[in-house]
Amino acid sequence: MNMLRPACVLALMTLTACTQTWVDTKYQQSDRFATWVDSTPSPYRLLAGDDISVVLPFNVELNYKGRVAPDGTVAMPFAGNLPAAGQTLAQFGETVNRALAANHMTANAMAMVAVTQTAAHVFVGGEVGKPGELALTPGMSVMQAIITAQGLLDTARTGEIVLIRRSPDGRPMLRTVDVKALTQQGDPAQDIVLQSNDTIFVPKSSIAEVDLWVDQYINKALPFNKNVNYDINGARSF
Incomplete structure (x- = not known):
């Protein structure tokens, strides 16, 4: 368990830096991820530390x-x-x-x-109230984990929440979960039951990503005079 936690934290940091990449369907089918396999939730098995x-x-x-x-x-x-x-x-x-x-x-x-x-844990990162490690209770679902992490922020992209799990051969599997469909349409297929060491990442909404990009790469990175307004015709005013 202790060896897995740094890897999960690193995964959350990587996801934060690559939000759009990780929720794109084409990456779910790439060589970096095994094909997602749904499995029937098995009865909880006791762990050292429970x-x-x-x-x-x-x-x-x-x-x-x-x-x-x-x-x-x-x-x-x-x-x-x-x-x-x-x-x-x-x-x-x-x-x-x-x-x-x-x-x-x-x-x-x-x-x-x-x-x-329980000594079993899952990891929740991204646009939630309190990202971090959560104790996994038997039968805990994606939505329950998000609620335990103090819920979704207004900037969350609720239609494409990322769930990463280890496949039987140890490779990472990735799928997206549409929490909006669950809460608004009652789609039970979106409320996945979690397993030990699952990682949930809630990306930012598209508008929030644009605002962040403008703030990081325009307002902070480029030496614009903030007292100057630029327009599309190249004119400027003070």
């Missing part, structure tokens, strides 16, 4: 709250040191049930496991 709660409805005295250790285990009283990382919540619940039964604590624990704070 905070979890284990509730045993018929044995509440055995309820547990704690964190998955760096080695992927959970040290649960009366159950022992249990493997957790990589298991779904249901699978870890069964692990707890078997351990409690083996230790003669209860024959049918019916453990219910929930993640209270």
Whole structure:
């Protein structure tokens, strides 16, 4: 996880400098990106660093709250040191049930496991209120991540939000998400469920890009006298 974060920050910086390039369809099909493959969201699997709660409805005295250790285990009283990382919540619940039964604590624990704070993250950059790294909650969608990042700015290009994800072979995949179609037309195909280490980039609207270009390359870069007005006929006035 720590090795991936600098790369994601660098990607966000690159996107900021190349907004139009990254949202253009022709670049989605270029050699730099793998073909986007939609996948059915899989059940959440526990990670080292996840905070979890284990509730045993018929044995509440055995309820547990704690964190998955760096080695992927959970040290649960009366159950022992249990493997957790990589298991779904249901699978870890069964692990707890078997351990409690083996230790003669209860024959049918019916453990219910929930993640209270996940170690998985996504990255949101561009025209949002608070760009940065977000904890990925199970089932979080693109729109939910944007809302968690304090929403879209007025300068956001809501019809072409960029989503980058790693393909199964490790190459980056890119697609655009039309949040405007989601909010105005209720198009559910645009509310993509996120996966760990996904990167969302919200580019500027076209008008904002023009204003930024004028400010950076005309007002600041060129030595124009700001007291002089230029017109298309070459005349000037003070």
